Amino acid sequence: QVQLQQSGPGLMKTSQTLSLTCAISGNTLSSNSATWNWIRQSPSRGLEWLGRTYYRTQRFNEYAVSVKGRITITTDTSNNQFSLYLSSVGPEDTAVYYCARGIYDFFDFWGQGTLVTVSS
Amino acid sequence: EIVLTQSPGTLSLSPGERATLSCRASQSVNSRYLAWYQQKPGQAPRLLIYGASSRATGIPDRFTGYGSGTDFTLTINRLEPEDFAVYFCQQYGSSPWTFGQGTKVEFK
Numbered sequence: 001q002v003q004l005q006q007s008g009p010g011l012m013k014t015s016q017t018l019s020l021t022c023a024i025s026g027n028t029l030s031s032n033s034a035t036w037n038w039i040r041q042s043p044s045r046g047l048e049w050l051g052r053t054y055y056r057t058q059r060f061n062e063y064a065v066s067v068k069g070r071i072t073i074t075t076d077t078s079n080n081q082f083s084l085y086l087s088s089v090g091p092e093d094t095a096v097y098y099c100a101r102g103i104y105d106f107f108d109f110w111g112q113g114t115l116v117t118v119s120s
Numbered sequence: 121e122i123v124l125t126q127s128p129g130t131l132s133l134s135p136g137e138r139a140t141l142s143c144r145a146s147q148s149v150n151s152r153y154l155a156w157y158q159q160k161p162g163q164a165p166r167l168l169i170y171g172a173s174s175r176a177t178g179i180p181d182r183f184t185g186y187g188s189g190t191d192f193t194l195t196i197n198r199l200e201p202e203d204f205a206v207y208f209c210q211q212y213g214s215s216p217w218t219f220g221q222g223t224k225v226e227f228k
Contacts, residue, residue: 048219049219107167
């Protein structure tokens, strides 16, 4: 059974860099069939896919246009975890952030969610 | 980007009734790459249906998905108390993957 455990701070100030980590158990970052995704949810924007990392003979990262330039997803294969970095946050980035496993690009396992609140 | 519009916004029903939820796409969804999720308060979404009509592991057969092109439907036969929740559709045929805004199934 795949499990995703999220960690990271929930309160931030404007212009800081958001940092969240998702630890994977029951699967590996190097899986040739899975993708590892970050998704957020807010009342104003609904569910919004932010980006993903996956391995297919080499590592690929893809990001949503809405956050491109501010987002970076990194991987730590030794600890089987991946991280989200979102720079220059503002109040509009206040949301519940989820990590999720993608299979054929639908999401079958999700982390528990982290409420990130951005204030000035 | 494909925009998904779900209707109705809220469905007020009683246990034992049937729920019919609609998801309409702004353009055709490739190869029926449409999924449905259930979300309860304070929880992450839970995958119910993928490929428009395939039930995920452990999902009871009272949940049925169908449709193609731009029109998709999720029906829940004989609503159980645990089915009262918010339901989202998601398309994964065209990047960026997008979600509908959700339909809330509430107690009447």
